[in-house]
Amino acid sequence: EVVLTQSPATLSLSPGERATLSCRASQSVSSYLAWYQQKPGQGPRLLIYDASNRATGIPARFSGSGSGTDFTLTISSLEPEDFAVYYCQQRNDWYTFGQGTKLQI
Amino acid sequence: QVTLKESGPALVKPTQTLTLTCIFSGFSLNTRGMRLSWIRQPPGKALEWLARIDWDGHKFYSTSLKSRLTISKDTAKNQVVLTVTNMDPVDTATYYCARSLTISGDYFDYWGQGTLVTVSS
Numbered sequence: 001e002v003v004l005t006q007s008p009a010t011l012s013l014s015p016g017e018r019a020t021l022s023c024r025a026s027q028s029v030s031s032y033l034a035w036y037q038q039k040p041g042q043g044p045r046l047l048i049y050d051a052s053n054r055a056t057g058i059p060a061r062f063s064g065s066g067s068g069t070d071f072t073l074t075i076s077s078l079e080p081e082d083f084a085v086y087y088c089q090q091r092n093d094w095y096t097f098g099q100g101t102k103l104q105i
Numbered sequence: 106q107v108t109l110k111e112s113g114p115a116l117v118k119p120t121q122t123l124t125l126t127c128i129f130s131g132f133s134l135n136t137r138g139m140r141l142s143w144i145r146q147p148p149g150k151a152l153e154w155l156a157r158i159d160w161d162g163h164k165f166y167s168t169s170l171k172s173r174l175t176i177s178k179d180t181a182k183n184q185v186v187l188t189v190t191n192m193d194p195v196d197t198a199t200y201y202c203a204r205s206l207t208i209s210g211d212y213f214d215y216w217g218q219g220t221l222v223t224v225s226s
Contacts, residue, residue: 001168034212043201043216044152050210087152091211094167095142095154 127202
């Protein structure tokens with residue numbers, strides 16, 4: 001099973017700042033990695049797929065990079081609605097998710 | 106507009122069988138490449154993929170839970186059902202159904218709001 005490790009567990013920033021979230025895979029997942037945003041009481045929302053492609057309707061301030069085992073989600077300038085929990089997910093070997101990064105004000 | 110909604114009992118007793126239903130709209134599970142999965146999230150913990158059913162009827166299960174899971178579909182009713190046998194308190198979680206498409210990378214592009222299931226005597 002591919003284990004995804006996200007860091008940091010919690011990230012405290014202010015609106016307007018840049019956020020950088022990391023996801024490391026226990027083995028290569030090529031570029032088969034996605035990022036999701038989850039807010040309380042809601043299902044996750046797909047942000048990025050295939051490591052660097054924005055999903056439909058996702059603002060340009062969200063970007064993804066990486067391949068193999070190391071991936072990054074960057075939010076260039078935080079908006080108030082961006083404070084949430086973020087998960088990475090791989091589909092190279094079935095499906096596994098990271099444990100999440102909580103982005104808080 | 107694509108929507109998915111999960112339903113099922115909020116409380117089950119240990120050893121009982123859980124039956125969850127996902128009712129969806131805005132797409133057909135008959136469409137080539139369409140897939141529907143069940144994913145769960147214990148309180149405060151990470152997401153865990155459980156099972157998937159494809160447009161062609163193929164079914165796939167989490168290795169660790171395979172012996173306890175059954176997924177099925179009723180295409181005419183736009184429903185997918187998951188049963189989980191021998192429920193245990195560690196199965197307490199919010200259960201989600203989510204769609205994916207082979208042509209767009211097989212990522213979960215639409216999710217339901219989830220249904221919380223508590224296992225307790």
